[in-house]
Amino acid sequence: MGNRKTVRTLIGFTASAGLVAAAAAGIAGLNSASASTENVQKVSAENVQKQPPKGARAVVEVSPNPTTKRGEEVTITGNCGGGTGLKQVIGNSPENPVLENIRILKSDPNGFLAKANVAQHIGNGVGPVLVDCGGEAGVTLLVTH
Structure with missing residues (x-):
């Protein structure tokens, strides 16, 4: 799930860093x-x-x-990255929620699961979905249509 995305991101950063380092070494005139x-x-x-x-x-x-x-039901998954377990899911902000009817089905820190519905008043756009994992937090973006 999220781990594969993180690993892909790290691999991309590593490859980019390698290319930048190689280019810098060539520009600096390293002959070896x-x-x-x-x-x-x-x-x-x-x-x-x-x-x-x-x-x-x-x-x-x-x-x-x-x-x-x-109104569509969404599934929220992930891991707590060292936190104690999923405590809360927040869509956007408590004053202007993007998610309604949030239900934590599994709070396991190694793989949590929650369900929610996108609020009826939401239009097209992008908003954050945040998780509180007891000492660790995470965020992703939800694109609505």
Whole structure:
């Protein structure tokens, strides 16, 4: 679910960093291929080890997304990234909720599941869906149609 997306993102960042490092090494005039390879490996390893800051490591995904319709039921899944378990799901803000009838069906920190309905008053646009995982939070965007 969300882990695959995170891994794909990290791989993309790693590949991009490798290309940038290789280009920088060439521009800097490094003549040795081994020096260039070492730089690429060092930059790639540093980027793979980076994580979101503590408190923002939960991963959340909403489906169907994009172009969710008014009143449609959505499924919210993900993991708590070290948090204690799913405590709350918020769509947009409490003053202007995008999601109604939110039901947490499984609060497991390794794989949570919730269901909700998109509010009837919502038009076309993009809004955040946030999760509170007991010490870790996560956010994704919901595109409505």
